Amino acid sequence: FGEIATILDATNASQRLAYIADACLQAALKFCGRNEGSMVTQSNRIDDVAIIGLGGLGAGELHYASDLDIIATHADDADHAQVERVISSTMKMLSDLTEDGIAYKVDIRLRPGGVAGALAYSLSSWCDVLGNLEAWHGLALPRARCAAGDKGLGEVFVRRTWDALVNEFQSERCVGELLHLWKRIRDEHAPSPGVIDPKHTLGGLADIQFGATLLQLKHANQHEELRMSNYIQAITTAVNLGLISQSSAKEILQAYVIARRVKNAITLLKSPPITRVAITDDVFPLLAMMITGCHDADTATQKFHDRWRKAMESSHAVIESMCQKCLGGSSLCHFEK
Numbered sequence: 001f002g003e004i005a006t007i008l009d010a011t012n013a014s015q016r017l018a019y020i021a022d023a024c025l026q027a028a029l030k031f032c033g034r035n036e037g038s039m040v041t042q043s044n045r046i047d048d049v050a051i052i053g054l055g056g057l058g059a060g061e062l063h064y065a066s067d068l069d070i071i072a073t074h075a076d077d078a079d080h081a082q083v084e085r086v087i088s089s090t091m092k093m094l095s096d097l098t099e100d101g102i103a104y105k106v107d108i109r110l111r112p113g114g115v116a117g118a119l120a121y122s123l124s125s126w127c128d129v130l131g132n133l134e135a136w137h138g139l140a141l142p143r144a145r146c147a148a149g150d151k152g153l154g155e156v157f158v159r160r161t162w163d164a165l166v167n168e169f170q171s172e173r174c175v176g177e178l179l180h181l182w183k184r185i186r187d188e189h190a191p192s193p194g195v196i197d198p199k200h201t202l203g204g205l206a207d208i209q210f211g212a213t214l215l216q217l218k219h220a221n222q223h224e225e226l227r228m229s230n231y232i233q234a235i236t237t238a239v240n241l242g243l244i245s246q247s248s249a250k251e252i253l254q255a256y257v258i259a260r261r262v263k264n265a266i267t268l269l270k271s272p273p274i275t276r277v278a279i280t281d282d283v284f285p286l287l288a289m290m291i292t293g294c295h296d297a298d299t300a301t302q303k304f305h306d307r308w309r310k311a312m313e314s315s316h317a318v319i320e321s322m323c324q325k326c327l328g329g330s331s332l333c334h335f336e337k
Contacts, residue, residue, distance in 0.1 A: 010261040011232070017062035018053075024094060024103055025051050025068070025148035032089035036082055048075040049083050049120070050154035051090070051147050054110045058143035058229045059209075063264045065273035067107040068094070070147070072120035073157045084119045110140050126157065130164035135177040138169050142213050145229035162220065162227040169217040175327065178217075182210050196284075196308065197276035198259040198266070203316030205259045208232075208252055211319035218326040219243055232256060248318045255315030258291065258307060265290050279305075 026046075033046055055069035056062045070091075074083040091106040111117045112129050121129065144161050146154025168174055186206070191197035199205045212231035215238055220226040223241055228234055232253070239249045267273040269283040277284055285297035292307070294300035 010257055010264055011061075013264060014056075014061040014063060014260060017064070017066070018057055018060040021057055021062060021066075021068055021104065022053075022147045025053075025070075025090070028090045028093045029086070029148050032086045032093060035089065036086055046149045048078040048150055048153065049073070049086065050149035050151070050157060051087070052154060052157060053145045053147035053229075054140055054143050055107075057147060058145040060145070060230050061232075061260070063267050065267040067105040069107045069110045071108070071111040071144075072149075073126055073153065074120050074122055075150075075153060076122045076124050078122070080120065080122065087119045123153075123156065123160070127160060127164075130161060133164060133168045135174070135181040138165065138174070138178045138217060139181065139210070139213060141165055142216055142231070143229050158229075159227075165217060166221045166227075170221065175214075175217075178214070191276055194279050195276050196262065196266075196279065196287075198263040199275065201259075201312050203255050203312035203314070203319065205256065205263065207316060207319050208235075208256055208259075211252070211322050212238075214323055214326050215243065244322055248322065251314040251318045255311040258311050261291055262287065262308075 029046060029049075029051060033049075050073050052058070052071045052073060053069065054071060056066050057068050057070065072083065072087045074080065091108075094103045095106045096102065108117075108119070118125075141161050142165060144158050146158060169178065186200070186202075189197075189200040189206075191200055197204065201207075209231050212234050216226045216228075216231070216234050219238070219241075223237075223243075225237055225241070226234055228237070235244070235249050235252055238244045239246050263275075265287055266275070266277050266283075269277070269287060277287060279301075285301055288300040288304035289295060289297060292300045292303045294303060
């Protein structure tokens with residue numbers, strides 16, 4: 001792995017893992033489309049169907065054990081039953097167990113209706129969904145990105161999704177519902193004392209994503225350049241637009257880098273992969289040495305604790321301040337009551 005050999009940093013490693021997933025989805029979709037006989041053109045293109053990445057896939061930040069969160073769309077005049085067969089076959093190809101293991105676990109729970117929902121939506125039926133947005137859509141759908149298939153169709157899907165999101169989440173009621181949902185998620189997943197959780201620690205990956213998403217939903221009506229699936233790039237864009245300071249973005253990005261490195265590293269430390277690690281765990285000193293570059297376990301552990309605490313506390317403070325500005329000066333705590 002390039003990251004372990006220090007050839008790649010954590011962010012580039014995560015992006016390249018997402019590119020690999022895109023390529024696998026594209027290859028599987030083409031193979032399954034050919035089996036249907038009419039979905040792949042003579043020029044080897046896939047028309048009228050697109051796979052949309054959500055979650056880490058959509059944001060372009062996978063780790064070594066990531067699931068692929070997807071939803072599919074198709075042109076209004078496409079054969080819906082045929083598209084669903086192809087999408088089902090594509091998912092099966094990637095997730096079936098072979099003698100070499102599986103390629104990816106494919107997760108469809110982020111789509112409307114969850115596992116009971118449709119595998120694919122025509123553009124028209126998707127617009128019906130967008131007319132009835134719920135709070136969780138505000139967290140999930142900003143990460144939408146065309147990962148495979150008809151890129152033009154996928155871009156239309158994403159553009160219409162952003163139009164609906166920006167329109168819906170301008171009201172204080174919708175933002176309040178979004179914040180209540182986030183508070184519940186944060187409380188449910190809060191790590192215990194002595195546990196390193198790169199995603200759910202205050203100031204960690206989920207906190208950063210939420211702060212960036214709220215910033216996007218607040219300002220993307222006036223600044224279309226904020227309509228993007230990669231929330232780290234959105235933070236950088238917000239700096240260029242004067243919406244947040246360069247120093248604030250630096251605090252967030254420093255926390256993101258260490259949290260992403262920890263996230264990627266801990267998935268390799270145990271089998272099956274873990275998502276959080278206790279400081280009493282026998283693999284924790286190894287994690288500390290991987291992150292700090294120190295070869296002495298005690299020194300590495302102390303340096304890791306200091307670096308982790310400072311980064312997470314600084315990030316959380318900046319995100320709280322950033323969210324207050326999005327809320328017109330109100331603290332997040334105001335919406336948590």
